Amino acid sequence: MDKVRQVSVFSENKPGRIEKITKIFSQEGINILAISITSTNGFGIIKLLVDKCDLAYEKLKENGFSVNLSEVLAIEMKDSPGGLYEVTHILSENGVNIENAYVYVAESRAKAYLLVEVKDIDNAKGKLSGTNLSFLNMIKG
Amino acid sequence: MSKSDSGISNLFWQQQEETVERPFLEACQLHYLRQTLRRVYDNVPFYRERFDKAGLVPDDIRNLRDLQKLPFTTNNDLRETYPRGLVAVPGDEIMRLHTSSGTTGKPKAIFFSRQDIDNSANLIARALTMTGTGRGDIVQNMMTYGLFTGALIMHYGAEKVGALVIPAGPGNTDRQIALMQDFGTTAIHLTPSYALYVAGVLHERGVDIGKDLNLRRAYMGAEPYTEETRRKIEYSLGVDVFNCYGLTEMNGPGVAFECAYKNGLHLWEDYFLLEIINPETGEVVPDGEKGEMVLTTLRREAMPLIRYRTRDITMVIPEPCACGRTHRRISRMLGRSDDMFIARGVNIFPQQIEQVLMSVKGVAQNYQIVLESLDDITVRVEISKDLFDGNIDHLISLRKEITDKIRAAIIVKPAVELLEPGALPISEGKAKRVIDNRTM
Numbered sequence: 001m002d003k004v005r006q007v008s009v010f011s012e013n014k015p016g017r018i019e020k021i022t023k024i025f026s027q028e029g030i031n032i033l034a035i036s037i038t039s040t041n042g043f044g045i046i047k048l049l050v051d052k053c054d055l056a057y058e059k060l061k062e063n064g065f066s067v068n069l070s071e072v073l074a075i076e077m078k079d080s081p082g083g084l085y086e087v088t089h090i091l092s093e094n095g096v097n098i099e100n101a102y103v104y105v106a107e108s109r110a111k112a113y114l115l116v117e118v119k120d121i122d123n124a125k126g127k128l129s130g131t132n133l134s135f136l137n138m139i140k141g
Numbered sequence: 142m143s144k145s146d147s148g149i150s151n152l153f154w155q156q157q158e159e160t161v162e163r164p165f166l167e168a169c170q171l172h173y174l175r176q177t178l179r180r181v182y183d184n185v186p187f188y189r190e191r192f193d194k195a196g197l198v199p200d201d202i203r204n205l206r207d208l209q210k211l212p213f214t215t216n217n218d219l220r221e222t223y224p225r226g227l228v229a230v231p232g233d234e235i236m237r238l239h240t241s242s243g244t245t246g247k248p249k250a251i252f253f254s255r256q257d258i259d260n261s262a263n264l265i266a267r268a269l270t271m272t273g274t275g276r277g278d279i280v281q282n283m284m285t286y287g288l289f290t291g292a293l294i295m296h297y298g299a300e301k302v303g304a305l306v307i308p309a310g311p312g313n314t315d316r317q318i319a320l321m322q323d324f325g326t327t328a329i330h331l332t333p334s335y336a337l338y339v340a341g342v343l344h345e346r347g348v349d350i351g352k353d354l355n356l357r358r359a360y361m362g363a364e365p366y367t368e369e370t371r372r373k374i375e376y377s378l379g380v381d382v383f384n385c386y387g388l389t390e391m392n393g394p395g396v397a398f399e400c401a402y403k404n405g406l407h408l409w410e411d412y413f414l415l416e417i418i419n420p421e422t423g424e425v426v427p428d429g430e431k432g433e434m435v436l437t438t439l440r441r442e443a444m445p446l447i448r449y450r451t452r453d454i455t456m457v458i459p460e461p462c463a464c465g466r467t468h469r470r471i472s473r474m475l476g477r478s479d480d481m482f483i484a485r486g487v488n489i490f491p492q493q494i495e496q497v498l499m500s501v502k503g504v505a506q507n508y509q510i511v512l513e514s515l516d517d518i519t520v521r522v523e524i525s526k527d528l529f530d531g532n533i534d535h536l537i538s539l540r541k542e543i544t545d546k547i548r549a550a551i552i553v554k555p556a557v558e559l560l561e562p563g564a565l566p567i568s569e570g571k572a573k574r575v576i577d578n579r580t581m
Contacts, residue, residue: 006531008529008530008531010524010529010536010559010561011561012558012559012560012561012564017561038533040533040536040537042558042559043536043558043559043560044533045531045532045533045536047531061526064526064561064562064563065526065561065562066524066525066526066529066561066562067529068529068530068531070530070531
C-alpha cells in the first residue's frame with residue numbers, strides 16, 4: 001500500500017498516558033519514528049509515526065484507547081538549514097494548508113521528512129504532483 | 142447569643158396558633174386532614190382511585206395514624222398527572238402557577254388559589270416576625286422572580302408584615318450593593334452560594350459592612366449548606382443567618398423556618414402534616430430518627446398533596462424549643478433519598494444530563510457529575526472509541542456542543558471533561574453518577 005499513515009490517540013492530559021502507550025509498543029516490538037503531541041485544556045491527541053501502524057492501531061484499540069489511522073504526506077527535505085523553508089515555500093505556493101506537522105529524521109541523518117496533515121489529502125497530492133518535492137511512499141514495517 | 146436574639150424570641154405573628162398545645166394542634170390537624178381527604182376524593186380522580194385500590198373511603202381515616210394506610214404521592218405521580226391532573230378546584234379558582242424541575246423533560250406544575258397564596262405568605266410572615274423582621278424593615282429579595290417559588294412567596298410574606306420590599310432578583314452584584322447602601326437594606330433573602338459571592342464582592346470593593354451597610358438578617362434557603370458556611374456568611378456580612386426550608390410542591394419557601402435560637406427549623410404543623418419514613422421500607426420512624434420527610438398539605442385548596450415524598454432526609458428534633466413554639470423542629474437537610482442535587486439554586490437530576498449526552502454523537506454512555514462547590518458542576522464523559530477521528534478541533538467543538546446543550550437543559554453551565562474510554566469506573570448495578578465533594 002502506497003501510503004504513509006499516522007496513528008492518533010486520544011489521551012487525557014495526565015501523568016502516565018504516554019507511558020502506557022509506549023509500554024504496549026515495546027511489548028509488541030513497534031518502533032516509533034516520530035511523535036507529536038497536541039493538547040488543550042484537559043485532553044490531547046498524541047500522533048505517532050511507527051513502523052507497524054496496523055499492529056499499533058489494533059493493539060491500542062484492544063487496550064481501550066480511542067485510536068485513528070490517517071494518511072499524511074511525508075515530504076522529503078534536507079536535514080540542513082533551509083530544508084524546511086524549501087518545502088513549506090512550495091506548499092504555500094501551491095495553496096496547501098498545513099493542519100498539523102512534525103518531523104521524522106531518517107536513520108542515516110542525510111534526510112528528514114516533514115509529516116504534514118492536510119484537510120483533503122488527494123487534493124493536496126494533486127496540487128503537489130507537478131512540483132519537485134519527493135515523498136516517502138511507505139514505511140517498512 | 143446572636144445580636145437579634147435578645148428580646149425577639151417572644152415576637153409572634155400568630156401567637157395562639159404558633160404556641161398552641163400539642164393535643165389541640167393534633168385535633169386541628171385531624172380536622173383539616175379529613176377535610177382535605179374528602180376534597181381530593183370528590184374532586185381528583187387520581188386520589189379517588191388510590192382510595193378505591195386501598196379499599197378505603199375518607200371517613201375510614203379516623204386518626205392521624207390512619208393516614209399511613211394511604212399510599213405515598215411521588216415526584217413521578219406529579220409528572221404523570223402533568224399538567225392539571227391533581228387540581229381539586231374549578232379552573233377559575235386557580236390564581237397562580239409555579240413549576241419545579243422534574244427528573245426528565247416535564248416540570249412539576251403546582252397551582253395556587255387566592256387562599257393558597259395568602260396562606261403561604263402568612264407562614265412567611267410568621268417566620269419573618271419570629272426572627273425580628275417587620276414594619277420598618279427593608280427586605281432586599283435576591284432570589285429569582287419567575288416560575289421558581291422562592292422570590293414571590295417571600296415577597297408576599299414580607300409585604301404582609303409591612304416591610305418595604307425591594308424586588309431585586311439575583312445577579313448584578315454592584316447594583317445589589319448600591320441598593321443596600323442607598324436604601325439601608327436590613328434583611329436579604331438569597332441562596333448561600335450567592336451570599337458567599339456577595340460577601341466576596343463587598344470585600345473587594347472595600348465596603349465597610351459596619352459603617353456603609355445596615356444589614357441585620359439574611360434568610361437563606363434553596364440550597365443545602367453547613368453550619369460553617371452559615372458562620373462564614375454571618376461574619377462576612379455582619380448578619381444573623383436564618384435557615385429556611387421549602388419546596389415548590391409545598392408552596393415554596395416557608396414550610397419550615399428557624400426561630401431566633403437557630404437550632405432546627407419549626408415546621409408549621411397546622412398547615413403540613415409531617416411524617417419521617419424509612420425511605421427503603423416506607424415505614425414511619427420515631428421522632429429523633431433520620432429518614433425521608435413526607436408531607437401532607439392540610440389547607441391547600443388548589444392542589445392538595447397526600448403523603449408527598451419530598452426525598453429530603455432530615456429528622457425531628459423532639460425536645461421543645463425555648464422560643465415557646467409547639468410546632469416541632471426538623472434538623473437542617475441531611476441529604477436526599479434520590480440523586481437530585483442543587484447547584485446555583487437549581488434542582489438538577491442526573492437524568493437531565495444523561496438525556497443530553499445520549500443525544501450527542503461521539504461520546505460513550507458512561508458519565509459522572511462532580512460537584513466541588515455550590516456553583517460548579519463538572520461533567521466527565523468518555524469519548525466514544527469508534528467515532529474518534531484524530532482531530533483536536535472536532536473534540537473541542539464536541540466539548541462545546543455538550544456544554545451548550547447541558548446548559549440549555551439545566552440552566553447552569555457545566556465544565557465538561559472529555560475522558561478516554563473506560564476511564565470512569567463501571568459500577569455494579571446502579572452507577573454512582575454524582576460525586577459530591579462539597580463541604581457546604
